[in-house]
Amino acid sequence: MSEKFDVVVIGGGPGGYVCAIRLAQLGLKTACIESRGSLGGTCLNVGCIPSKNLLNISENYHKAKNFSKLGIEVGEVKLNLEKMMKNKDKAVTILTKGVEFLFKKNKVSYIRGTGSFKSANTISILDDQNKETYLETEKTVISTGSLPISLPGVDFDEKIILSSTGALALQKVPKKMIVVGGGYIGLEMGSVWSRLGTEVHVIEFLENITPGMDREISIEFMKILKKQGINFHMQTKVERITKNANGAGVLTSDKDGNKVNFDCDVVLISVGRKPNTDNLNLDTIGVELDEKKRIKTDKSFQTNVSNVYAIGDAIEGPMLAHKAEDEGIAVAENIAGQSGHVNYDIIPSVVYTTPEVASIGKTEEQLKKENIKYKIGKFSFMANSRAKAIDEAEGFVKILADEKTDRVLGAHIIGPHAGELIGEIGIAMEFGASAEDIARTCHAHPTFSEAVKEAALSVDKRAIHS
Numbered sequence: 001m002s003e004k005f006d007v008v009v010i011g012g013g014p015g016g017y018v019c020a021i022r023l024a025q026l027g028l029k030t031a032c033i034e035s036r037g038s039l040g041g042t043c044l045n046v047g048c049i050p051s052k053n054l055l056n057i058s059e060n061y062h063k064a065k066n067f068s069k070l071g072i073e074v075g076e077v078k079l080n081l082e083k084m085m086k087n088k089d090k091a092v093t094i095l096t097k098g099v100e101f102l103f104k105k106n107k108v109s110y111i112r113g114t115g116s117f118k119s120a121n122t123i124s125i126l127d128d129q130n131k132e133t134y135l136e137t138e139k140t141v142i143s144t145g146s147l148p149i150s151l152p153g154v155d156f157d158e159k160i161i162l163s164s165t166g167a168l169a170l171q172k173v174p175k176k177m178i179v180v181g182g183g184y185i186g187l188e189m190g191s192v193w194s195r196l197g198t199e200v201h202v203i204e205f206l207e208n209i210t211p212g213m214d215r216e217i218s219i220e221f222m223k224i225l226k227k228q229g230i231n232f233h234m235q236t237k238v239e240r241i242t243k244n245a246n247g248a249g250v251l252t253s254d255k256d257g258n259k260v261n262f263d264c265d266v267v268l269i270s271v272g273r274k275p276n277t278d279n280l281n282l283d284t285i286g287v288e289l290d291e292k293k294r295i296k297t298d299k300s301f302q303t304n305v306s307n308v309y310a311i312g313d314a315i316e317g318p319m320l321a322h323k324a325e326d327e328g329i330a331v332a333e334n335i336a337g338q339s340g341h342v343n344y345d346i347i348p349s350v351v352y353t354t355p356e357v358a359s360i361g362k363t364e365e366q367l368k369k370e371n372i373k374y375k376i377g378k379f380s381f382m383a384n385s386r387a388k389a390i391d392e393a394e395g396f397v398k399i400l401a402d403e404k405t406d407r408v409l410g411a412h413i414i415g416p417h418a419g420e421l422i423g424e425i426g427i428a429m430e431f432g433a434s435a436e437d438i439a440r441t442c443h444a445h446p447t448f449s450e451a452v453k454e455a456a457l458s459v460d461k462r463a464i465h466s
C-alpha cells in the first residue's frame with residue numbers, strides 16, 4: 001500500500017522546501033518530491049547561489065588585480081578557473097545538503113523522483129530508474145518552478161549557446177560573449193565573465209536595461225556598467241544565431257533596420273524564464289493554467305481544484321526566490337487553518353552586480369501612471385563618508401514618498417550593499433512609515449545606511465551632507 005500524507009509538495013526549490021518545513025512545523029505529515037537529485041531548486045543549484053559565488057570571486061579577482069593602486073604588492077594575480085568553479089560547487093553542495101538536514105530535523109519525507117498527478121489525491125513518482133511508485137495525499141502544493149526560455153528555433157547546448165546554467169559552468173574564459181537580454185541575470189553573468197577578461201556585448205530589444213526598474217536608476221546602472229567595459233547595443237533585435245567553427249554568429253538589426261553580425265565564442269540567452277508546469281499531468285485533474293502556462297490560483301494559493309495549491313515561479317508574480325519562500329510559508333499556514341498572506345507591494349528586488357542595485361515599492365514611472373503625487377528624496381554615495389572612505393562612492397539612494405502624507409511609497413538604490421540597505425526600507429514600508437520616520441531614526445556612523453537616512457531627509461529638502 002502507498003504511504004499517506006497530509007500534504008505532498010512537488011518541487012524542492014525555495015518555494016517548495018520552505019513550504020514543506022513550515023507544514024511539518026505546523027504538525028502536518030509532509031513529503032517533498034524533487035526530481036533534480038538535490039534540494040534547493042533553481043536557486044541553490046543553478047541560480048541565486050552559484051551566481052552570487054561567481055560574482056564574489058570574480059569581483060575579488062578584479063580587485064586583487066588593482067591592489068597595487070592601494071599600496072598592496074602581491075605579485076602576479078592569476079586566475080585558476082577550475083578551482084574557482086570547484087569553490088562554487090562546494091558552496092552549492094553545502095547549502096543543498098543543509099536543506100536535506102533541515103528536512104530530517106523537521107521530519108519532512110524527502111522523495112527523489114518526478115512527481116505528477118494520477119488523481120487529485122494520488123501522486124505518481126517516477127525515479128531515475130523509471131520505477132513508478134505512488135503516494136496518497138489529502139492536499140498537494142505545486143512548486144515546480146521555472147525553466148529558461150530560448151529564442152524561437154534556437155536550442156541551448158550549454159557549450160556555445162548558453163542558458164544561465166551553462167554560463168555558470170564554463171570550462172574556460174571565453175574571448176567574446178554575446179548576452180541576449182539586458183535583464184538582471186544577463187547583467188550579473190555578463191559582469192562575472194567581463195571581470196574575468198571576456199569582451200561582453202549585451203543586445204537588448206528595449207531602450208533601457210532591467211525593464212520595470214525605476215528609469216533613473218536603470219540609466220545610471222547602464223552608465224556604470226559601460227564604464228566597467230560592458231558593451232550595450234540597445235533597441236537591437238537578434239534575428240538569427242548560427243553556430244560556426246569558432247563559436248557562433250549573432251545577426252542583429254537595430255531600430256533603423258541596420259544589420260550587424262557579432263562573431264563570438266559563446267552566446268548567453270537570458271530573455272526570461274517560463275513556468276515549469278508541463279510535466280505534472282495537470283490535465284488529468286483539470287488544474288487551470290493562464291495564457292503563460294502559469295498555474296492559476298486565488299489569494300490563498302488554491303487552484304480551481306480545491307485540494308491542490310501552487311506557489312513560486314510556477315504562478316504569477318516576480319520570479320524571485322524570496323517571493324517563492326514567502327508564498328511557501330503563507331500557503332502552509334493557510335492549509336493549517338491560519339491566515340498566511342504575502343504583501344506583493346513590498347517585495348524587494350536586487351541585482352548583485354558592483355555596485356548592487358535594489359528596489360522596493362513603486363517606481364517613479366508607476367506613480368506617474370497611477371496619478372499619485374509624490375516627493376523625491378535623493379542622496380549620492382559621493383557624499384557618504386563610508387563609501388568615500390573605501391572608494392566605492394558610485395550611485396545614490398532615491399526615496400519616493402507620498403506628497404501629502406509623507407508615507408514611503410518606494411525606494412531605489414544603486415550603490416554599495418544596496419541589497420542589504422533595501423531591507424530597512426522594506427520594514428519601514430511594512431509599518432507604514434513616513435520618510436520623516438526614517439530620517440529621525442539614528443543610523444550608525446560611518447555606514448552606507450546613512451545615505452538612506454540622508455535621502456529620507458532630502459524628501460523634505462533638509463539633507464545635511466549635500
Ligand SMILES: Cc1cc2nc3c(=O)[nH]c(=O)nc-3n(C[C@H](O)[C@H](O)[C@H](O)COP(=O)(O)OP(=O)(O)OC[C@H]3O[C@@H](n4cnc5c(N)ncnc54)[C@H](O)[C@@H]3O)c2cc1C
Nearest residue numbers: 011013015035041042043047048115145312313319320321
Ligand atoms: C542564474 C539565476 C540567478 C538567480 N538569482 C536570483 C537572486 O539572486 N535572487 C532571487 O530572489 N532569485 C534569483 N533567481 C530566481 C530564483 O532562482 C527563482 O525565483 C526561485 O528558485 C524560484 O523558486 P521555486 O521554488 O518557485 O522554483 P525552483 O527553484 O525552480 O524549484 C523548483 C524545483 O522543482 C523541481 N521539479 C520540477 N518539476 C518537478 C516534478 N514534476 N517533480 C519533482 N520535482 C520537480 C525542479 O527540479 C526544481 O528543483 C535566479 C535565477 C537564476 C536562473
